[in-house]
Amino acid sequence: MNYSNLFRIAIRALIRNKLRAFLTMLGIIIGVASVIAMLAIGEGSKQKMRGQISSMGTNMVMVMPNFQRRGGVSLGASSSMALKYTDVIALRNEAVDVGAVSPEIRASGQIIYSNKNTQTTIYGVSEEYLSIRKLEVLSGRVFNANETRSMAKVCILGQTVVENLFGKGADPVGLSIRIKNLPFLVIGVLKDKGESGMGQDQDDLILAPYTTVQRRLAAIDYINGIYASALSEEKSPAAIVEVEEILRRTHKLKESTENDFRVMSQSELLKTITSITDIMTYLLGAIAGISLLVGGIGIMNIMFVSVTERTREIGLRMSIGGRGKDIMKQFLAESIILSILGGVMGVVFGYLLARLAGSLMSSQAIVKTQSVVLAFIVCFVIGVFFGWYPARKAANLNPIDALRYE
Amino acid sequence: MNTIIEIRNLRKDYHVGEVTVHALRGIDLKITEGEFVAIMGASGSGKSTMLNILGCLDKPTAGDYLLDGINVSSMEKDAIARLRNQKLGFVFQAYNLLARTTALENVELPLFYNPKVRARDRREAAIRALEAVGLTDRMHHMPNQLSGGQQQRVAIARSLVNDPVLILADEPTGNLDTRTSFEIMELFQNLNEKGRTIVYVTHEPDIAKFATRNVMFRDGKIYRESIVTERLNAKEILETLPVEVIEEFD
Numbered sequence: 001m002n003y004s005n006l007f008r009i010a011i012r013a014l015i016r017n018k019l020r021a022f023l024t025m026l027g028i029i030i031g032v033a034s035v036i037a038m039l040a041i042g043e044g045s046k047q048k049m050r051g052q053i054s055s056m057g058t059n060m061v062m063v064m065p066n067f068q069r070r071g072g073v074s075l076g077a078s079s080s081m082a083l084k085y086t087d088v089i090a091l092r093n094e095a096v097d098v099g100a101v102s103p104e105i106r107a108s109g110q111i112i113y114s115n116k117n118t119q120t121t122i123y124g125v126s127e128e129y130l131s132i133r134k135l136e137v138l139s140g141r142v143f144n145a146n147e148t149r150s151m152a153k154v155c156i157l158g159q160t161v162v163e164n165l166f167g168k169g170a171d172p173v174g175l176s177i178r179i180k181n182l183p184f185l186v187i188g189v190l191k192d193k194g195e196s197g198m199g200q201d202q203d204d205l206i207l208a209p210y211t212t213v214q215r216r217l218a219a220i221d222y223i224n225g226i227y228a229s230a231l232s233e234e235k236s237p238a239a240i241v242e243v244e245e246i247l248r249r250t251h252k253l254k255e256s257t258e259n260d261f262r263v264m265s266q267s268e269l270l271k272t273i274t275s276i277t278d279i280m281t282y283l284l285g286a287i288a289g290i291s292l293l294v295g296g297i298g299i300m301n302i303m304f305v306s307v308t309e310r311t312r313e314i315g316l317r318m319s320i321g322g323r324g325k326d327i328m329k330q331f332l333a334e335s336i337i338l339s340i341l342g343g344v345m346g347v348v349f350g351y352l353l354a355r356l357a358g359s360l361m362s363s364q365a366i367v368k369t370q371s372v373v374l375a376f377i378v379c380f381v382i383g384v385f386f387g388w389y390p391a392r393k394a395a396n397l398n399p400i401d402a403l404r405y406e
Numbered sequence: 407m408n409t410i411i412e413i414r415n416l417r418k419d420y421h422v423g424e425v426t427v428h429a430l431r432g433i434d435l436k437i438t439e440g441e442f443v444a445i446m447g448a449s450g451s452g453k454s455t456m457l458n459i460l461g462c463l464d465k466p467t468a469g470d471y472l473l474d475g476i477n478v479s480s481m482e483k484d485a486i487a488r489l490r491n492q493k494l495g496f497v498f499q500a501y502n503l504l505a506r507t508t509a510l511e512n513v514e515l516p517l518f519y520n521p522k523v524r525a526r527d528r529r530e531a532a533i534r535a536l537e538a539v540g541l542t543d544r545m546h547h548m549p550n551q552l553s554g555g556q557q558q559r560v561a562i563a564r565s566l567v568n569d570p571v572l573i574l575a576d577e578p579t580g581n582l583d584t585r586t587s588f589e590i591m592e593l594f595q596n597l598n599e600k601g602r603t604i605v606y607v608t609h610e611p612d613i614a615k616f617a618t619r620n621v622m623f624r625d626g627k628i629y630r631e632s633i634v635t636e637r638l639n640a641k642e643i644l645e646t647l648p649v650e651v652i653e654e655f656d
Contacts, residue, residue, distance in 0.1 A: 016506040318503045321491020321519040
């Protein structure tokens, strides 16, 4: 029997039981749809996080003091003071793979404008900080070298701070606000950046010259961190090594001593987050895969019922010349058609589900071609695998017994 | 005349638990082309076993069975299936039509298993077979829209469609009323006149009288063989019967 005949016979047999065929497919449809949707949501959130992290600058290199703990006791105070402004100068002068370098000093406090107030973090930085962190000025300007030298009380506001103090969309450039009771002149407003990949508001900040924050607000002589940018994303591993060498030298650390600082790069962070979201995606996919397996067992169950119910039909087909292998092929074809058709519907349904979920979660759901191809292969395998045993049972029936079956 | 069936010392034993049942105890039978044979006997006489073996649905325990010159006893399973497809046509007491499948598609079914028939000739062959049984106007009806007699005609068309050398019928009139039984026998007699070899099983002596030869089975042996002397003509009988008003469902 040739294959077009085979599939015609199988399709006719399925059409005779439309409702049952559909219910059988439902297991596969739900299984495939959930796999496709889960993978698409996972892929979508991965891409979203990736985008957000790259928007922070993929060539960014961060230096933080290393908070050492010994036997559970934090040696925080002394080690958190490890970084000094001289480190920034050393990096600026000596590091070859590093472009811009900026210190970061954090202070938090109450900000007041007329009868409104808010709590936020004030970042003391140099002008390069904006290019390193990919921040842009929406209106006004960035502080200049003169203002830095003179510890001028000028600041640049993030959008959330603007919203809290002045209302949405206001332009407070030229107005004066009070930070920890000191009057500061607003010289610029930053462009909106939205939430970070980890759900942090990236607009809730104030930038000011590092000298101003260090002396007037925080009153410390060390710095909280250094932000630098490698010359390119590819050079960031080299930049990390270089930064480490330079800082060990300026900190006069002996061979045996551990670093009193930590160097991290955004590309490393990206890798970590990508691997985490990958694991999430596979986990979701695996759970959805279980429902696909259950769908496959559903097919096997129905094929068994079908073989029993159609025993007389099998007997008749044998009596008019159907060979065991023809019967077997017919039942296999039926289960493959069921699973592939279920797969097609599942892909469509899963795609719609992914789009719906994507719009609800305000992240795009991306259906990759690979997952669609994979779904079809899995469906075909399920059709063959779970159809095989019932089909063999049908093929091995004795024609007389099958004909007499009541 | 060609010999269609030649059976020599054929035996069939069944093992039911530890008991061996001798269903057939040495049968010798010869059927030539163009014969119309009725196999008769009480239940348990071995006539159904005989028909199953003739139809290559069952294998004999011992003895030879030559169908159209081919020794079936020594054949492979798949080759026997081809034999059933191309040399034999089956008609069952319960019609055994596929439900929710039109008469035409039911008749086409054996052609799907025949590699010699091309797809485009299939429909035409099925229509010709339905013409032969006089059912062209019911081609697209489902079995449940047909009367018993019509369903049996579809089954006969199905048995004819591969142009077999032999048609085997197992109690073909067993589920039908008298008039419809005669109609089916009329159809068989017509086919026989056109040269078809037909073997059927029946336990009704009346129905056996339409054949040319009767073979009587008893206890797994042929008890009596006889040429039918007062052969009945189904067409003539039907003309004498009062015409019933048959309600048609359309």
